[in-house]
Amino acid sequence: MTNKNFYITTPIYYVNGAPHLGHAYTSTAADVLARWNRLEGKDVFFLTGTDEHGQKVEAAARLAGIPPQEFTDRVSADFKDMARVMNISNDDFIRTTEPRHRAAASAIWLKLQENGFIYLGAYEGWYAVRDEAFYDEDETEKKPDGTRIAKSSGAAVEWVVEPSYFFKLSAFQDRLLTLYEEHSGFIAPQAKRNEITSFVKSGLRDLSVSRTSFSWGIPVPGDEKHVMYVWMDALVNYLTACGYPDLTGPRGKFWPASLHLVGKEIIRFHAVYWPAFLMAAGLPLPERVFSHGWWTVEGEKMSKSLGNFIDVRPLVEEFGLDQVRYFLLREVPFGNDGDFSRKALIGRINSDLANGLGNLAQRTLSFIGKNAGAAVPPKGELHEADHVLLALGAELLEKVRGAMSRLAFHEALDEIWRLIRAADGYIDQQAPWSLRKTDTDRMNTVLYVLCSTLRTIGVLLQPFMPVLMDKLLDYLGLGAERGLAILETPLAVGTPLPTPAGLFPRIVET
Numbered sequence: 223m224t225n226k227n228f229y230i231t232t233p234i235y236y237v238n239g240a241p242h243l244g245h246a247y248t249s250t251a252a253d254v255l256a257r258w259n260r261l262e263g264k265d266v267f268f269l270t271g272t273d274e275h276g277q278k279v280e281a282a283a284r285l286a287g288i289p290p291q292e293f294t295d296r297v298s299a300d301f302k303d304m305a306r307v308m309n310i311s312n313d314d315f316i317r318t319t320e321p322r323h324r325a326a327a328s329a330i331w332l333k334l335q336e337n338g339f340i341y342l343g344a345y346e347g348w349y350a351v352r353d354e355a356f357y358d359e360d361e362t363e364k365k366p367d368g369t370r371i372a373k374s375s376g377a378a379v380e381w382v383v384e385p386s387y388f389f390k391l392s393a394f395q396d397r398l399l400t401l402y403e404e405h406s407g408f409i410a411p412q413a414k415r416n417e418i419t420s421f422v423k424s425g426l427r428d429l430s431v432s433r434t435s436f437s438w439g440i441p442v443p444g445d446e447k448h449v450m451y452v453w454m455d456a457l458v459n460y461l462t463a464c465g466y467p468d469l470t471g472p473r474g475k476f477w478p479a480s481l482h483l484v485g486k487e488i489i490r491f492h493a494v495y496w497p498a499f500l501m502a503a504g505l506p507l508p509e510r511v512f513s514h515g516w517w518t519v520e521g522e523k524m525s526k527s528l529g530n531f532i533d534v535r536p537l538v539e540e541f542g543l544d545q546v547r548y549f550l551l552r553e554v555p556f557g558n559d560g561d562f563s564r565k566a567l568i569g570r571i572n573s574d575l576a577n578g579l580g581n582l583a584q585r586t587l588s589f590i591g592k593n594a595g596a597a598v599p600p601k602g603e604l605h606e607a608d609h610v611l612l613a614l615g616a617e618l619l620e621k622v623r624g625a626m627s628r629l630a631f632h633e634a635l636d637e638i639w640r641l642i643r644a645a646d647g648y649i650d651q652q653a654p655w656s657l658r659k660t661d662t663d664r665m666n667t668v669l670y671v672l673c674s675t676l677r678t679i680g681v682l683l684q685p686f687m688p689v690l691m692d693k694l695l696d697y698l699g700l701g702a703e704r705g706l707a708i709l710e711t712p713l714a715v716g717t718p719l720p721t722p723a724g725l726f727p728r729i730v731e732t
């Protein structure tokens with residue numbers, strides 16, 4: 223990547239229900255990437271927010287017995303709170319009910335109309351309110367009780383007949399296929415690229431982009447009986463935040479986005495409809511859309527009927543923020559589905575964090591505090607074992623960088639843990655506690671090598687565990703400069719070190 227700007231987005235979440243583990247997952251993954259790119263010295267713009275219009279949200283407000291605006295204000299605030307609790311470093315939080323968004327959505331509509339890609343017709347077909355999606359008949363199936371559902375999601379569909387504006391999606395089939403072919407990284411992972419390619423190859427119908435049977439939406443400019451289809455409204459949020467229709471302002475430079483991070487169920491909207499809208503408006507396309515997998519909870523799908531939605535906030539309270547963030551990104555290869563269980567969370571915390579990194583840091587730092595003058599120890603002549611460990615550390619940055627560019631968070635962490643295990647082996651083998659009595663110069667060199675290794679680990683782990691790695695770097699006596707570039711400079715010998723405290727308490731299962 224040569225571009226200095228890095229613009230990353232999460233989906234904007236529907237405010238029909240409270241935030242849960244799935245939302246926290248996407249936001250945390252995006253946060254790790256935003257923080258990583260800041261460490262790389264990039265100019266980062268990180269956007270998240272809430273999707274507040276449409277039939278589903280309107281129905282939820284009605285059920286709650288509150289006017290939709292008041293309802294969305296309340297739920298959107300809850301999503302903001304979740305982002306705060308998860309330490310999400312978003313630069314902006316967009317709400318689709320904001321005037322700036324209404325202006326952007328209306329502007330793009332007019333642009334599409336002016337360019338000849340919108341026409342008035344009538345929609346007759348299946349619609350799933352839960353998915354806010356139109357389905358062809360062959361994408362649905364009849365259940366034994368006579369009701370019909372969307373095959374892909376299981377959401378109930380209803381037959382809709384209403385006047386509607388259409389977007390000429392069919393005109394973009396070839397251009398989309400060319401995009402996927404020429405820009406092979408546009409859709410990731412690869413399996414999704416194949417799925418979307420064959421969907422587009424099978425033929426695209428024009429897309430209904432307005433509704434008339436309810437009113438909770440952005441009015442269609444010039445024909446206010448219609449509200450814009452919620453996906454047309456929602457996707458535009460990524461442009462709104464850059465200042466659209468005026469992209470000459472301070473945020474304008476961030477368009478096109480570097481990465482839209484989404485769950486696998488909404489890849490079609492992002493990899494088919496969205497680039498088609500942008501092409502129709504004559505705007506540049508995002509560089510990449512990456513879709514990740516879905517979490518189940520203790521083996522079950524999260525659902526209203528099971529009442530098993532996990533709110534991450536009590537988990538953070540119980541197990542610690544960085545512990546939960548680490549677990550989410552370590553447990554499941556990014557892109558795959560995964561299962562959340564308390565047992566797995568506790569297992570990871572105890573084995574990787576308390577016994578792994580925490581123990582290594584505590585052993586080294588408290589030993590220096592007690593036996594090496596509570597300062598970065600002087601380095602003497604290096605032995606073979608020192609060179610081996612330092613070389614592993616020096617190679618790590620490139621490995622982690624490679625994994626991060628592929629969004630392979632688990633691989634990045636795995637590489638870092640390889641170094642942690644090597645450092646553990648090194649400390650056992652070098653036994654500084656014995657050297658204390660026989661050779662303090664050698665002891666100091668060993669401790670220096672360990673501090674240097676811990677610094678590499680701490681710096682690289684900052685995006686994943688920002689609070690605790692900040693602490694670790696404090697314990698190592700680092701100044702304010704904590705970007706990746708710091709790894710090129712040797713540790714300053716003699717820097718006084720504060721008394722360390724344990725970073726990761728062991729969880730005792732009750």
Ligand code: ME8
Pocket residue numbers: 232233234235236237243244245247248273456457459483484485486487488515516517518524
């Ligand atoms: O789709 N596992 O909003 P949404 C992993 N408003 N991720 C999950 C998840 C799970 N079980 N459940 C939800 C919408 N997510 C639209 C988006 S964007 C222009 C509009 C995450 O509230 C995942 O990122 O249904 C998924 O794509 C998103 O939440 C869906 O959130």
